[in-house]
Amino acid sequence: MKRRNFVKSAGGYVLLFSWMKPFANIGFDKEGQNEVELKAKCIAAFKRFEEIWDFNDFWRRGNTFDACLNFADALHHRWPGDDDVKSIQQRVDAMLDKDLTYFKSVDPSGLWTDDFGWWGLMGLNARRHLLRTGNKELADKYLQLSTDLCWKQAKDHAYDAVSSANPVPGGFRNGDAKGNNKGAKNTVTNVLFFLLSTRIYRLMLAENISDNEKYLEMAYSQWIWFDSWFQLDKYQYLKKTVSGGALVQERPTAFFDGSDYTEITHPTWHKGWVWTGDQGMLLAALTDMLAIKNNLAAWISTHKKEVNFDINAFTGKVHHYISLISKGIKTTLVSDKDHIIREAPLIANMGPEFGSDYLAGRGIMMRYLGTLDKRIAGVDFTNDIKTTVNAIWQTRNSSNNQFQPEYTSIENDKLYIQQFRRQWGLADDILKWDIAKANLQQRIGVCQSIGLDALGAMIRLMQTSQYL
Numbered sequence: 001m002k003r004r005n006f007v008k009s010a011g012g013y014v015l016l017f018s019w020m021k022p023f024a025n026i027g028f029d030k031e032g033q034n035e036v037e038l039k040a041k042c043i044a045a046f047k048r049f050e051e052i053w054d055f056n057d058f059w060r061r062g063n064t065f066d067a068c069l070n071f072a073d074a075l076h077h078r079w080p081g082d083d084d085v086k087s088i089q090q091r092v093d094a095m096l097d098k099d100l101t102y103f104k105s106v107d108p109s110g111l112w113t114d115d116f117g118w119w120g121l122m123g124l125n126a127r128r129h130l131l132r133t134g135n136k137e138l139a140d141k142y143l144q145l146s147t148d149l150c151w152k153q154a155k156d157h158a159y160d161a162v163s164s165a166n167p168v169p170g171g172f173r174n175g176d177a178k179g180n181n182k183g184a185k186n187t188v189t190n191v192l193f194f195l196l197s198t199r200i201y202r203l204m205l206a207e208n209i210s211d212n213e214k215y216l217e218m219a220y221s222q223w224i225w226f227d228s229w230f231q232l233d234k235y236q237y238l239k240k241t242v243s244g245g246a247l248v249q250e251r252p253t254a255f256f257d258g259s260d261y262t263e264i265t266h267p268t269w270h271k272g273w274v275w276t277g278d279q280g281m282l283l284a285a286l287t288d289m290l291a292i293k294n295n296l297a298a299w300i301s302t303h304k305k306e307v308n309f310d311i312n313a314f315t316g317k318v319h320h321y322i323s324l325i326s327k328g329i330k331t332t333l334v335s336d337k338d339h340i341i342r343e344a345p346l347i348a349n350m351g352p353e354f355g356s357d358y359l360a361g362r363g364i365m366m367r368y369l370g371t372l373d374k375r376i377a378g379v380d381f382t383n384d385i386k387t388t389v390n391a392i393w394q395t396r397n398s399s400n401n402q403f404q405p406e407y408t409s410i411e412n413d414k415l416y417i418q419q420f421r422r423q424w425g426l427a428d429d430i431l432k433w434d435i436a437k438a439n440l441q442q443r444i445g446v447c448q449s450i451g452l453d454a455l456g457a458m459i460r461l462m463q464t465s466q467y468l
Contacts, residue, residue: 041393042075042455043084048401049448050091054098055441058106062118063360065099067449068092069125070367071456076132078459093133096126100141108149109177113158117192120150124199147200153177154193155218160185165260167235168228168252170221174266184263186251191281194222198288205295216292216299223289226282230321238324239274241423245327247274248282250348267357270348272426275358276341279329280365283372286322290315290376319376326377329365330384332423335416339387340408341366345417347428356438359405360446362388363453370457382461389454396451402444403451405433 049068055061072092079085103119123146130139157177163169165185172190175183183189197219204212229252230238237252250273254261263269289296297311334341341362343349349358366385374380388407395407408416413431421427435443 038459039079039082039084042071042459043088044401045403045448045451045455046071046088048403049445049452050095051400052402052441052445052448053095055439055445057439057442058111059115059118059357060360060442060446061099061102062115062122063364064445064449065095066118066122066125067363067367067453067456068095069122069129070370071452072129073125074370074456074459074463078463089129089133092129093135093138096130096142097138099126100138100145103145103149108153112176113154113172113174113183114189114192116150116154117189117196120146120154120196121192121199123150124196124203127203143203146196151193151196151200151215151218158183158189159193159218163260166258167232167254167261168225170225181266184251184266184269185261186266187248187278187282188250188275190222190225191248191278191285194219194226195281195285195288197222198285198292201295202288202292205292213299216295219285219289219292220296220300220305222285227317238321239272239424240324241328241332243327243331243423245329245331246324247328247332247424248278248325249274250278267354268348270346272424273346273348274344274424275349275361276333276343277358277361277364279325279333280368283322283325283377284368286318286325287372287376289318293318322372322376323378326372326379329369330379330381332420333365334381334384335408335412336419337415338391338408338412339384340391340412341384341388342408342413342416344424345413345420345427345430347430347434350428350430350433352434352437355433355435356443356446359433359435359443360449363446363450366450366457367453370460385454385458385461389451389458392451392454403447405435405443405447 046068049064053061053064053068069092072088075085076089108116123142126142127139127146130136130142154172157179158172158175160169160171160173163171165171171185172193173183173185174189175181197215201212201215201219203209204215226248229235232254235252235254236249238246238248240246251263251269252261253264253269293311293315297309297314300306300309333344343358343362349355349361366388369381369385372381374382391407392403396403410431417427417429417431
């Protein structure tokens with residue numbers, strides 16, 4: 001994500017509910033009985049998002065609207081005939097028209113590579129939404145945004161296509177399109193374009209759109225980049241937790257003479273840095289690789305990319321990574337006291353330098369946990385998502401249904417820091433997001449998107465639980 005000066009908006013920061021209510025269950029567990037209540041809460045959450053979403057920050061705007069689209073899609077599948085839900089779909093159409101105008105108003109040359117990953121993923125979900133509502137013209141524009149304006153821009157300016165980088169070649173740097181800064185090959189940039197490649201390819205297969213092989217090729221290249229790093233145990237890019245799970249770190253580093261992975265800026269790196277958002281996107285990309293494994297096997301054979309590619313061995317390895325990361329999330333990013341999903345308690349995430357960037361991570365992770373097949377993951381996050389939604393709802397500003405950066409108790413946060421430190425080996429004693437200097441409208445927009453992500457994930461899990 002890009003780190004730049006914030007755009008000022010009218011008004012300063014206000015204190016938004018520093019107190020916490022007890023976490024009594026508010027009724028999301030009893031499906032059917034509380035269907036009307038749940039839908040009403042979703043509608044209220046969207047109404048607040050509608051009031052605050054139109055802010056001026058490129059990457060946050062792309063990601064927060066992706067949360068909105070995933071939420072709206074979950075609503076549609078849960079209550080397709082409901083008049084209020086139909087109204088939300090129509091209002092999202094109008095918001096998408098405005099969002100495309102915003103995208104076109106921004107000069108892409110000075111933006112960081114990962115900024116385009118967020119918009120690229122959002123564009124694919126926008127297309128799905130717009131095709132469903134019958135707006136093909138705008139849907140086609142959003143597909144072009146994803147493929148030509150986001151994916152191609154990153155491939156042309158940030159992908160290390162002829163790399164002799166040591167110890168692992170390839171990968172994307174998060175520098176700017178002008179080339180003033182090459183940046184670092186961090187996780188968020190690489191997983192964004194791993195996932196964007198798999199998602200474009202799957203969309204094109206589903207819609208029978210030609211010229212899709214380049215996206216499969218990039219997905220394969222990104223799979224090789226991640227898998228190569230994961231096999232280098234001594235660098236702990238996929239770091240094991242005490243529980244036997246694992247989490248992917250914020251970036252791969254290897255400090256030796258001749259290494260090309262020594263960048264500790266762009267943004268400022270901290271040892272042991274791990275972020276929730278990376279975990280969710282990586283699980284989604286790996287799941288996509290399972291969905292296209294037969295296409296991948298055929299492509300590898302045709303282009304002679306691997307002499308002895310074994311689809312069963314590939315499937316087993318991907319399953320193993322999904323299981324490891326899922327277990328790492330369950331035991332390290334979910335409190336074993338109150339079962340609420342949390343951010344890793346690290347200053348790199350929550351501190352003043354980049355806290356307002358990494359604030360979104362919990363929502364991003366839940367966005368993808370909501371679609372994770374627990375039969376593959378070996379972990380069921382349903383109760384954790386429901387408990388987190390309860391916490392988010394109870395700690396909202398009830399006068400306007402604005403969600404907050406913190407939705408947990410300080411007592412349980414202290415216990416969670418101890419739990420995280422036991423599992424991960426290090427933690428910072430940080431209890432609150434240090435984001436007082438962040439732009440208010442951007443901050444509350446991100447906070448509201450976390451709630452939409454959590455609600456959307458819960459609705460999806462409710463829909464699929466009967467089949468799993």
